[in-house]
Structures are given as C-alpha cells and as structure tokens.
Amino acid sequence: MSTPDNARKPYHSRMTRDWWLQQRYYRLYMLREATVLPLLFFLGCLLYGLYSLQHSEMQWLSFAQFMQQGWVIALNALALLASLYHAKTFFALFPRVMPLAPPLLMVAGQWLASLAVIITLLWLAGVS
Amino acid sequence: MTEYQLRIQRYDPEQDDTPRLQRYTVSGDHTTSVLDALLSLQQQQDPTLALRWSCRMAICGSCGVMVNGIPKLGCKTFLRDYNGVIDIAPLAHFAVEKDLIVDMTPFLAHLSAIQPYLINDKDDKAPHKQTPAQLAKYQQFSNCINCGLCYAACPQFGLNPEFLGPAAITLAQRYNLDSRDNGKASRMSQLNGNNGAWGCTFVGSCSEVCPKQLDPAAAVNQAKVESAKDFIINLFKI
Ligand code: FES
Numbered sequence: 367m368s369t370p371d372n373a374r375k376p377y378h379s380r381m382t383r384d385w386w387l388q389q390r391y392y393r394l395y396m397l398r399e400a401t402v403l404p405l406l407f408f409l410g411c412l413l414y415g416l417y418s419l420q421h422s423e424m425q426w427l428s429f430a431q432f433m434q435q436g437w438v439i440a441l442n443a444l445a446l447l448a449s450l451y452h453a454k455t456f457f458a459l460f461p462r463v464m465p466l467a468p469p470l471l472m473v474a475g476q477w478l479a480s481l482a483v484i485i486t487l488l489w490l491a492g493v494s
Numbered sequence: 495m496t497e498y499q500l501r502i503q504r505y506d507p508e509q510d511d512t513p514r515l516q517r518y519t520v521s522g523d524h525t526t527s528v529l530d531a532l533l534s535l536q537q538q539q540d541p542t543l544a545l546r547w548s549c550r551m552a553i554c555g556s557c558g559v560m561v562n563g564i565p566k567l568g569c570k571t572f573l574r575d576y577n578g579v580i581d582i583a584p585l586a587h588f589a590v591e592k593d594l595i596v597d598m599t600p601f602l603a604h605l606s607a608i609q610p611y612l613i614n615d616k617d618d619k620a621p622h623k624q625t626p627a628q629l630a631k632y633q634q635f636s637n638c639i640n641c642g643l644c645y646a647a648c649p650q651f652g653l654n655p656e657f658l659g660p661a662a663i664t665l666a667q668r669y670n671l672d673s674r675d676n677g678k679a680s681r682m683s684q685l686n687g688n689n690g691a692w693g694c695t696f697v698g699s700c701s702e703v704c705p706k707q708l709d710p711a712a713a714v715n716q717a718k719v720e721s722a723k724d725f726i727i728n729l730f731k732i
Contacts, residue, residue, distance in 0.1 A: 375507035376589035376597050381652045389563060392649065395697045459696060462712035463719060 401448035408445040503583035529568035555641030565646035608666040613677025632671035644700035660700035660710035691717035
C-alpha cells in the first residue's frame, strides 16, 4: 500500500522553445526586444562612417556611396522605425517604474523632449 | 441556457505519466463562471476531477487555472466571454499534483524568503502611527491575494524557478515602502541578485493577468531602482 508521501508524482511541464509565439502579449514583448537587431546594423554604419571620416577623403566618399544604396537605406529606415517603436514602449513603461507625475503627462513629456533633441541636432547640423 | 465545450487537462498521478485532455459539455448562462462550470462537472458528470477553490468571489486566490493559455481566476472568468472550445489547464510553471491542482510550494517559499512582515527594532508596545500619505505609498501593493497567476504568466519564472518572481518582489516593495518598517536592508540582499529584481526583463504579463490590478511589473522595476540606489550607497560605505 502506498503512503500519501510516496503516492505523490508531480508532473513537471517544460517550457518549449517557442513559448513566446504562443501568446500575443509575448509576441509583442519579443518584438520590443528584437528592435535591437536593426539597430545593430545602424551602429555598424555609424562606426564605419566614423572610421571613414578619419581615414581619408576617398574612404569617406566610398562610405557615402555605400550609404546611398537602396538596401542600406531600407535597413536604416527599419532601424528608425524599430527605435521609434521601442521608444513608444519605453516611454509608456517609464511612468510605472518612476511614478513622478501623472502617466499621460510623463509620456507626452518624453516625446516632447525627444523632439527637442532632434530639432537641436538638426539645427546643429545646419539643416534649416 | 447555452452549451459550452470545455477541454480540460487531466492528470492522475496514480495512472498517468503525462497529462491528457478530456472534453466535456456543460450548460450555463451568462452568469456561469469557469469555476461554476468545473464544479457542476465535478458534481454531475465526473467526480474524479480535482480542483481547488474556496471563496468563489475573487478573494481567496485558490482557483487559478489557465483558460485558453492565460492565467485566470476561475471564479472571476465567465464562459460568456469565450467562443468555441475552452481550454482549461493547471497554472503554468508549477508542478501538477493532480488535474488542475498544482504544487504552490516554490511560490510560498519565495514569498517567505523576502520576510513579508514588519521588521522593527523599536521595542515599544505603543501603536505605530501612519498618515494617509504614508499608507498610500504601499497600499496598492498590499492587495495581493497570493493566487500565483503572475507566476504562471511570467516566462522568467518559467525559465528559472529560482527567480523570486512578481508577487514576492511586490510584497518586498510593499514592506520596504511601509513607514513602520525598518527591514529594507535585510530584504535588499534578496532583491539585489539575478534571482531578485534583476531577473525581470519587464515582459509585463504579470500585470496583465493580476486579478487585483496590483501592477506587479511596476513594483519589480521600482525594486530595480531601489537595488541600484542600494548598490551606489554601499559603494560609499566603508
Ligand atoms: S474561489 Fe476564491 S478566488 Fe476564486
């Protein structure tokens, strides 16, 4: 006869590799995390540009040519969209981590601050 | 009365090696909850079905199950909100003892690890005074009913059962923010590690499923801020 203790046989389920595909909420989370991938490409471009800038004029011209290719523009546009999406999720989460003001106000403030930074950078770069 | 199709995950430790799915038909109306349906099944069709419940009013926290893959309180979830076959399974990320009953021991161990009580070295027997503003600081995080839905929703707990998890870290925050408590220093050692607040990647699903809207994800990430402060303060301590 089995005693209550050794009659136990708990079943341990395991998470499958595709756990994040099984719920919309998890898919959106993975999309947020995946925004780093196109950003890596952008960072590569940035480093390549800096290297070319200090190397030689020829090198810089070939970098400029590289950047004008359709697929490079497409990937960089994707990186921009991805960062905007990441910013959207980040700005929404931030007021929950540091509740300093009403959430809507904080979200609006963060977008305004980003806009101000972009305008200042454009101004510094001489775009009028 | 409407007929509803349920597909319930069954597991009998004395007979099964892995869970199996069993289909049932129950009739209900717009007031029938998942728990009502399970209980009527148990009473009228299949007395072997094992499940936990008590209050039927979303306060005891014992009736958590996965409904179509999402952790829910059975008594607070209504059949009318579902179409087609409704899948019912025991809470994810816990070991299944029988049918819909899971072993909550890891969850309870995590809760007690963060010392969920007022720690105070003051020896006076006088009552502690607290202003409404001081109460408001932690009140939201004090409404936990220990149902464990957030653990079933948390992929980080699923991947690493040592992760303290949403409810425990929220409870730690609840006591750390309490003006009557002085135990923060001893709780921080739990919160600082990778199995503490930093094990969280802000998936946020814990807050989605929390039946009491505690926003555990916010609490966990506020704990990260506290942990970072704690780290910096300790740098300057000799
Ligand atoms: S039976 Fe108590 S919470 Fe559902």
